[in-house]
Structures are given as structure tokens and as C-alpha cells.
Amino acid sequence: MQEDEPTGGTVNAVAQLAEERKKQVRDEWSARLTSLAETRDKAVFSQLFVYFAPRVKAYIVRLGMPLATAEEVTQEAMLSVWRKAHMFNSTKASASTWIFTLARNLCIDRLRREKAVEYELPEEEPDPDQRDMAEHSVIEERMNLAIAQLPENQAQVLHLSYYEGKSHSEIAEQLGIPLGSVKSRLRLAFSKLKAHWGEDA
Template identity: 90%
Template sequence: MQEDEPTGGDVNAVIQIAEEKKKQQRDSWSARLTSLAETRDKAEFAAIYGYFAPRVKSYIVRLGMPLATAEEVAQEAMLSVWRKAHLFNSTKASASTWIFTLARNLCIDRMRREKAVEYELPEEEPDPDQRDMAEHSVLEERMQVAIASLPESQAQVLHLSYYEGKSHSEIADQLGIPLGSVKSRLRLAFSKLKAHWGEEE
């Protein structure tokens, strides 16, 4: 990279780290669900339940179900995960997509049984991991929050570099600071951002 080249690529690298971590997490849960199908290990199921149950419940509530019913359907969905784990195929869907689809189908069954008012259910896969545009938007929002947590001097040069595309020398001229200070602040900012993303669950 040239000395005065904008450093937006460094921030893109941080976003890429976050995306790779999310993919690794998806792959990890898919592997654990595959393992559950083979071993029927209750500790493995407890881990899957602990992670997905609250997320499934929140998803069902967003579909419009009352909280108490959502709790019941979420538990039904997780029991289905235990009973049907052998049907999971990681080459066709991620664990999260498969589990959310189970939950959605149970919602539809419950509505039909109770002859409830028809809900507006999404036709697409409910798993947020499959929505690239939404994923990018969330990453951008989280990046802005992370940048806002930086000291003002570091956030300022990072904003000018990444969002305005200014070179190091242009930033130095605009802020009236030495070129070395610009580079130092950017290095510190990127170091803190990478540490921030590395600590995300």
C-alpha cells in the first residue's frame, strides 16, 4: 500500500474478520448438530438448546405469537431438534436455518390447530444468517458503534480515511497535524477495532 493510499481496506479487513467469525460459528453449530445425530449426547443437546432456544423464542414472538405460546412452541421446536437431528443435512442448510425452519413450521401447525387469525409469515428462510444485505447492514452498524467507542482523535482520522476516502497527507493538512501522527492514530484505531471484533461472541 502506498504511503498516502486511503486505508479503508484495513477497516474492510476488520469487517471481513467479523464475517469469517460468524461463518465459523455457523459451521461449528452445524458440526455439533451432526454430532448430536450420531451420538445422542445430552450435553451436546444442552449446549444447542442453550444457544438456540432464546433465539427461536424471540423469532416466534416477532411472528406475532403471544409470549406464553411462543415459549411453548420454542420448547416444541427444540424437542424436535432432539428427535429429528438425524434428518439434518449440513450440505443443504446451516444448523440455524434448519432449526428456525422447524420453528416456523410448528408455528404454522399451531395456528391451524387453534384456528388463529392468520399471521403474516415470511416466505423466505427465517434464518438471519442467510440474509446478506441485512447482515452487511448489521456489520456496518456495529462498526460505527465500535468506531464511536474510540478516542475522538482516533475516530476522527479513521472517519476521514474510511468514510471520506482521504489520504494520510490530506488528513494531516485538514487537521493541521504531522503526517506521522495521522499514521500513529490510524494504527492505534485499527488495533483497538481488531481487538473489539476479536472479543465479540
């Protein structure tokens, strides 16, 4: 009986460390979102975009949206993050909870517009702010243009990270390059995206 106790204690300690790490990550992203609201720093937005966009897309697909629609709603959701960051309150929700709520509300709006009654999402009030679809189109076009102007190796890792939702380690394995090279290429891509988005700032 006593022999089992150290093992159980180790498992509990590992679980506690994992939970603490999760909380640390949540707090870090909440701090970034708060920073975005205060500074409107496009580099911070790029970090949020690359991290959350593939997760939001996967979440929307799990809600039953077709892939093409999920990609459109993901773009809308991330645009809403940029436009509504000032509404985020870290004392009420984490960044991930707030962003996924934005995405779910957009899904509900989309389904109501399309009258797709076969989907049964939780009934909630639609996002009250008017979404400027023309602005969304311009933002998406600029993002695509910025990515197209990146060197091929940087655009490749950005595509795998965002559009395919792969982790850094998965990208490294797929491309046969060191993990550090993946992170370096993403950092360089962020820098160029920041410069591109800052043209009109």
C-alpha cells in the same frame, strides 16, 4: 484520496474477519448438530438447547406469537431438534437455518390449529412428522425438574441465559460476577443436566 485508502482497507478487513467469524460459529454449531445425530449425546443437546432456545423464542415472538405461546413452541422446536437431528444435512443448510425452519413450521401448525388468520406467515407445508405431545410434556417436566435440582447460582445463570435470552456478558454484569464465573456455572449446570438426562439412557 490516498489518505482514505488505508482506512477503507481496514474497514474491509474488519468486515471480512467478522464474516469469517460468523461462518466459523455457524460451522461449529452445524458440527455439534451433526454430532448429536450421530452420538445422541445429551450434553451436546444441552449446549444446543441453551444456545438456540432463547434465539428461537425471540424469533417466534417477532413472528407475532404471544410470549406464553412462544415459550411453548420453543419447547416443541427444541424437542424436534432432539428427535429429528438425524434429518439434518449440513451440506444443505446451517444448523441455525434448519432449527429456525423447524420453529417456523411449528408456528404455522399452531396458527392453523387455532385458525388465527390475522397472522400472515409464509405459506409452507406443515412438519410431516407426528409430534407426540405427551412425550413433549414429559421432556419439559424432566427439564424443569433437572433445573430445579441445580444449585441456586447455576439455576440462576441458566434461567437468565434461556428464559431471558441474555448473553454471558449481560449475565455477568447483572449479577456482578466475572464472565468466567458465568461460563463456569453454565458448564457445571450442563454437567448436572447431562447426568439427569442420562438416568434412563
